[in-house]
Every structure is written in structure tokens, then in C-alpha cells.
Amino acid sequence: xxxxxxxxxxxxxxxxxxxxxxxxxxxxxxxxxxxxxxxxxxxxxxxxxxxxxxxxxxxxxxxxxxxxxxxxxxxxxxxxxxxxxxxxxxxxxxxxxxxxxxxxxxxxxxxxxxxxxxxxxxxxxxxxxxxxxxxxxxxxxxxxxxxxxxxxxxxxxxx
Amino acid sequence: xxxxxxxxxxxxxxxxxxxxxxxxxxxxxxxxxxxxxxxxxxxxxxxxxxxxxxxxxxxxxxxxxxxxxxxxxxxxxxxxxxxxxxxxxxxxxxxxxxxxxxxxxxxxxxxxxxxxxxxxxxxxxxxxxxxxxxxxxxxxxxxxxxx
Numbered sequence: 001x002x003x004x005x006x007x008x009x010x011x012x013x014x015x016x017x018x019x020x021x022x023x024x025x026x027x028x029x030x031x032x033x034x035x036x037x038x039x040x041x042x043x044x045x046x047x048x049x050x051x052x053x054x055x056x057x058x059x060x061x062x063x064x065x066x067x068x069x070x071x072x073x074x075x076x077x078x079x080x081x082x083x084x085x086x087x088x089x090x091x092x093x094x095x096x097x098x099x100x101x102x103x104x105x106x107x108x109x110x111x112x113x114x115x116x117x118x119x120x121x122x123x124x125x126x127x128x129x130x131x132x133x134x135x136x137x138x139x140x141x142x143x144x145x146x147x148x149x150x151x152x153x154x155x156x157x158x159x
Numbered sequence: 160x161x162x163x164x165x166x167x168x169x170x171x172x173x174x175x176x177x178x179x180x181x182x183x184x185x186x187x188x189x190x191x192x193x194x195x196x197x198x199x200x201x202x203x204x205x206x207x208x209x210x211x212x213x214x215x216x217x218x219x220x221x222x223x224x225x226x227x228x229x230x231x232x233x234x235x236x237x238x239x240x241x242x243x244x245x246x247x248x249x250x251x252x253x254x255x256x257x258x259x260x261x262x263x264x265x266x267x268x269x270x271x272x273x274x275x276x277x278x279x280x281x282x283x284x285x286x287x288x289x290x291x292x293x294x295x296x297x298x299x300x301x302x303x304x305x306x
Binding site: 020021022023026047048049050051052053054058059060061062064065066067068069072084086087088089090091092093094 | 161162181182183184185187188207208209210211212213214215217219220221222224225226228229244246247248249250251252253254257
């Protein structure tokens, strides 16, 4: 069944990447997609991650961590062999507060990969992928010089 | 107790420790603040749960970003009279060195304090303040003190 296959694939993706990035498990992040330079992570709302105890809105730093993680994940899935990548710079625009009690998603796309640098853009959203909580661009250093694989999202398809 | 009351109390007592305690995510990460040499210094205690790269090991870049942002907000709250928490508009973080399994410190410099927007630059370091591990430039929406 397709559902079972999807679930198994998601579990496998999660096992691989949460092992590479321990802080993912600490925050309860779940990698739902991570392939060919595109990654999606789900972060369930938790009281511990709140920035304002009166409103229950997630701390901006949680959004930062989610976006940094999903962007790094997108970069490393573009490589021939996944390896940890190091963030060089990360710019985030906070467009609206995340609605309390709701899951937060982030999607990142590595739209350019050179032998040493990955260029990534990312968005964070809740129910509707067009109703953005945050938007981001970032660059990552490749720690080994493995170089890009052939299947990274071509620039003309990245939007 | 309301956040505004906690901020007012922090100003009265010249102690912002209670305010950081009141922010769940700051408490979760292990952030504390202290006045030192007439400035506000934020500290992030090392904990294994903060690791992003187990091979080095290094603290997760997002955690460092969250720490810099928190340090900037705390600096604004400490400096301004307002009891309203500044809202982050944009943050740009430069990662300069990997942050190892040690305590990390951060200090913010308010480069512009307008009536609506404040710009804060923050640097984080570990053993040596002249060798920052990361730096951030952030813009915040601030509420005028009288509102």
C-alpha cells in the first residue's frame, strides 16, 4: 500500500537525519521529506518552545532553529553522500507569529550547489503553504569536498 | 504574573534573571543573563541536547541563532523603559566559527533605537571574546514607551 510505503520512507528518512542532527529529536522535529536538495520538516507545538507565555506563540528562535535545520537538510540531500554541512549565513524574515497549538512546517530547497557552498531558500508555514510564518535565504559550507550530485533541483525549476 | 509586570519588576530590581526564567524556550535552552561591567551579558550553558553536529561536536546553528536573538531582545528590554517585548522583523546571522561544547556568551549593541524600529548587533563567543563564534544583525518592531 502506498500509505505504508510512504510511512516507512518517512521513518527511514527521520532515522537517518535525526542521527546526523541530535537537536532535531530534542525539539521533536520530524523530517517528512528529504531528497534531491528538497526537505520538509514538521515541528509539533510544545509548551516548552513558547516565547510569550501569555499568548502561547512559539519563540522566534524556534523558527530559526527549524529553518536552519531544514535548510541544512536540503543542502546535504543534494550531495552524492549525505554529510554534515555548516551554516555560513542565514537571513530570516518573520512575517507573522505562528498560531499557538498548531504544527509548524518548514520547506527548504537547495537551488544551487557548488563544490564548496550550498545556496538554500526556505519558508515556514502552518496549514496553508502560501500563508507564510517566515521566509529565509541561507548558505552552507560543505565540510568535505564531495561535490554536488547530478539530481539537484535545476535552477530553472526552482521558484 | 503578566510579562509586562515581570519586565517592570526586572527594571525595579535591576535583575533580568526572572524575565528569562519566564520565557519557556529561553529556559529550555538554558539561557541566563547577568549585568557585567555596566552591560547585559547573556549566557548559554552547554548541554548535550544542544548539539547539532555530533562529529565535531558543535552546538546547533539554530540554537546559536536563537541565543543571539534572545540576547538582542534582552538588551533592548534592559535599555528601554517600555514593558512591551520587541517583535523580531528580520535576523541575519553570520556563523564565524563552530561553537564547541562549552559555555557561550553574547552581548548586544543597539546601533539604532528609533520610535518604531530598533537595530541590534549581537556577537557570541566562547573562551575568547575577540574570537566570536557567530554575529547577528536584527531589526525589531518596538512599541513606544508611553503606549
